[in-house]
Amino acid sequence: MRIGLIGTGRIGSFHAGVLSRHPSVDALVVTDTDPARAAEVAHRTGASAVGSAAEVFGAGVDAVVIASATAAHAELIGRAARAGLPAFCEKPVAVDLAGTLDALRETQEAGSVLQLGFMRRFDAGYTAARAAVRGGALGRLHTVRTVTSDPAPPPAAYLPLSGGLYRDCLIHDFDMVRWVTGREVARAYATGSDSGPPMFREAGDVDTAAALLTLDDGTLVTATATRCNGAGYDVRMELAGELDQLAVGLDDRSPLTSAEPQGPAAPAKPWPGFLERFAPAYEAELDAFVRLVRGEAANPCDGREALHALRVAEACEVSRRERRPVELSEIPGG
Numbered sequence: 001m002r003i004g005l006i007g008t009g010r011i012g013s014f015h016a017g018v019l020s021r022h023p024s025v026d027a028l029v030v031t032d033t034d035p036a037r038a039a040e041v042a043h044r045t046g047a048s049a050v051g052s053a054a055e056v057f058g059a060g061v062d063a064v065v066i067a068s069a070t071a072a073h074a075e076l077i078g079r080a081a082r083a084g085l086p087a088f089c090e091k092p093v094a095v096d097l098a099g100t101l102d103a104l105r106e107t108q109e110a111g112s113v114l115q116l117g118f119m120r121r122f123d124a125g126y127t128a129a130r131a132a133v134r135g136g137a138l139g140r141l142h143t144v145r146t147v148t149s150d151p152a153p154p155p156a157a158y159l160p161l162s163g164g165l166y167r168d169c170l171i172h173d174f175d176m177v178r179w180v181t182g183r184e185v186a187r188a189y190a191t192g193s194d195s196g197p198p199m200f201r202e203a204g205d206v207d208t209a210a211a212l213l214t215l216d217d218g219t220l221v222t223a224t225a226t227r228c229n230g231a232g233y234d235v236r237m238e239l240a241g242e243l244d245q246l247a248v249g250l251d252d253r254s255p256l257t258s259a260e261p262q263g264p265a266a267p268a269k270p271w272p273g274f275l276e277r278f279a280p281a282y283e284a285e286l287d288a289f290v291r292l293v294r295g296e297a298a299n300p301c302d303g304r305e306a307l308h309a310l311r312v313a314e315a316c317e318v319s320r321r322e323r324r325p326v327e328l329s330e331i332p333g334g
Helices: 009-020 035-045 053-057 070-083 096-109 122-136 156-162 163-182 198-202 279-293 301-324
Strands: 002-006 025-033 061-068 087-090 114-117 141-149 185-194 209-215 220-226 236-241 245-248
Touching: 002 009, 002 053, 002 087, 009 025, 009 061, 009 279, 009 301, 025 035, 025 053, 025 070, 053 070, 061 070, 070 087, 070 096, 070 114, 070 156, 087 279, 096 301, 114 279, 114 301, 122 163, 122 236, 122 245, 141 163, 156 163, 163 185, 163 198, 163 209, 163 220, 163 236, 185 301, 209 301
Parallel strands: 002 025, 002 061, 061 087, 087 114, 141 220
Antiparallel strands: 141 236, 185 209, 209 220, 236 245
16 A cells, blocks of 8 residues: 655654555555755655655655645645545545535535544544443533643644634544544634734634534533643543543643642643544554555544534534634535
């Protein structure tokens, strides 16, 4: 198997390492808008570096992994579909809903395969929570709380290209709410704050956000996110039911300090970032993609799944802007 990798930034470089070690991948061809970065990754992983995405598609690859800047995702997904190549793409499909719908339409019309990178679906904690909820261990679920907190803001140049905090960051939580509970979001009420570093105001984004979601069975969900959590990388999900409650992401590296006299102290080694926290999940999702390309497994997260999460993010953006609850039925693509 010969795989093309487009984008060798932080996550692309990680993917290159995983793919180069995979026993079913015989060759890896990489490219990046920064040729020196692509060359360094190729040297480190034993891959071949080429000068452009066009050269990747012309290199006789059997599949492509898209880890480029978000703004390029939709065009590359379309190119893969037209070439008849299975594609794995980091979320989101596009920076906006219209671009997402166009890319998914092209993929469907071509009869192509698209797997989206929602790595939390492969995390042991979230998988166990899903089994507990679906198996009835918690009883009737009444409350869900999610937290995604980055230890430090990304570079200022990243913000205008990211799609904003709801689409870039909270979209993972929105996907997990659906995937774990098996329910759809019916309504969203969201707000955000840009009182942190000025680069967020300049980009029209927020550094901290909160959303109240109502699921189609009445379950209430709170989802919060921030780019400015100096204690460390904190991703958790709490699920409360009539019989029991369960937490995902609560371990000896969670960056939390208890105020109680007998409570746990701050961890000696808190999670520094998403790659460290979710490394096993990232490896598992790429293994799933390789098996999908080989015809050995079904698609664990196709483009329509990404669309559902993006529609929730869109509803939150509308709610924040217009300061009102937004029904998901108002958002196209349902």
